[in-house]
Amino acid sequence: MVSTLVLVGIAVAAFVGYNIGGSSTGVAFGPAVGSRIVRKTTAAGLFTIFAFAGAWTVGRNVIDTMSDGIVPAAQFSPTASVGVLFFTGLALLVSNIYGVPASTSMTAVGAIVGLGLATGTLNAELMFTIVSAWIVAPLIGFAIGGVIGRYLYPHLDARLSFGRMRDPLLRVDRSGTIPRPGLNENAAPRDLVGAALVLVIACYMGFSAGASNAANAVAPLVGNGSITMGQGILLAVGAIGLGGFTIARRTLATVGDDITDLPILAALIVSLVGATIITVLSQLGIPASLAVSTTCCIIGLGWGRASRTATIVELANPKPRDDSGTDLTTGSLTASPAAEESPGPTVGDLATGAAEAPTEAPDDVAVPEIGAEAPEEVSAESLFDPAATARIVTLWVLSPVLSVVGSYLLFAFLL
Structure with missing residues (x-):
């Protein structure tokens, strides 16, 4: 007979997965829903499918690491499993209260580390590898974003345009006995290509989210043998999908505060850079945060865009700034290649209907050389509010630390 603690553990795991689905669906499919490529229900369905694909394939490596790598599987008693999952769910609750996308992976690992420290069974060598990846991955995201922002983004921005489709890209014909999916017949070829690109990357984000997050919900239960690997993946993805179809609708409706101004x-x-980093780490069995890597890429992209006002020599030998000098900030990504051009639509513009699909392909736009752009052309409005950024980074660091401390105290003195 299944014990009460196992049932409690399954319920807590489902709660964690439910909250993961609520937040991750909006992050992955916010641009697609905001630009009216797909409806909210379609987005939730696609996210669930690709999250399952990621969890069933690459995600198994992460589950192995968290269920029998950081600490031996024998340490995950029913009581310990509930305790670890409790701290993971608590982190999600705190992050939702403060409006900050918490690193569920880092917090879940922190709870397991607390258990390992309290029982003296922590795999220090593996934890060194994991923590090193947590440091290196955001730096890689920042570096890639910086290179793209400085050398490629203006050219892409000059040649690509994204608008808001009047009707969803995917439609369902319900005129017959069996509903038949199909493409929007009224969409122009250019719109179809752009919409398909947005949709493919959203599905890739869903795959990455499933690969990295399924373990956060069920690793302790898999570790103690309460459920099998396959059952754990089905439980995690089922709960994630339920969150995507329910509480994620609000996130999709507002398209997310952190992405609206992009x-x-x-x-x-x-999204592409962040998802790739996390997919690679998941293949290596390393749990890591999609939100952290993505945000660092955003910062790097903004810095790289702003740094185009100076050459490499000028960056290496900065001079005191005067009224005509270059102001290197985490500059705005909304500035266009030419000062007189209007910036491309943001996700928020598309969601509110402030921007419509372009009727013609843009003419070739001359992109100024590096060092030739005036600061006012690229540093309009700061990409990040320093106070908000400081709060986000503080909670990213504080959440796993509190998880470690709380878990250690629980298992060392109470259990």
Whole structure:
């Protein structure tokens, strides 16, 4: 007979997965829903499918690491599993209260580390590898974003345009007995290509989210043998999908505060880079945060865009800034290649209907050389509010630390 603690553990795991689905669906499909490529229900369905694909394939490596790598599987008693999952769910609750996308992976690992420290069974060598990846991955995201922002983004922005489709890209014909999916017949070929690109990257984000997050919900239960690997993946993805179809609708409706002010081109770039970093780490069995890597890529992209006002020599030998000097900030990504051009639509513009699909392909736009752009052309409005950024980074660091401390105290003195 299944014990009460196992049932409690399954319920807590489902709660964690439910909250993961609520937040991750909006992050992955916000641009697609905001630009009316797909409806919210379609987005939730696609996210669930690709999250399952990621969890069933690459995600198994992460589950192995968290269920029998950081600490031996024997340490995950029913009581310990509930305790670890409790701290993971608590982190999600705190992050939702403060409106900050918490690193569920880092917090879940922190709870397991607390258990390992309290029982003296922590795999220090593996934890060194994991923590090193947590440091290196955001730096890689920042570096890639910086290179793209400085050398490629202006050219892409000059040649690509994204608008808001009047009707969803995917439609369902319900005139017959069996509903038949199909493409929007009224969409222009250019719109179809752009919409397909947005949709493919959103599905890739879903795959990456499933690969990295399924373990956060079920690793302790898999470790103690309460459920098998396959059952754990089905439980995690089922709960994630339920969150995507329910509480994620609000996130999709507002398209997320952290992505609303980004041009859709920038949103696609950072989504692609962030998802790739996390997919690679998941293949290596390393749990890592998609939100952290993506945000660092955004910062790098903004810095790279702003740094185009100076050459490499000028960056290496900065001079005191005067009224005509270059101001290197985490500049705006909304500035266009030419000062007189209007910036591309942001995800927020598309969601509110402030921007419509372009009727013609843009003419070739001359992109100024590096060092030739005036600061006012690229540093309009700061990409990040320093106070908000400081709060986000503080909670990213504080959440796993509190998880470690709380878990250690729980298992060392109470259990």
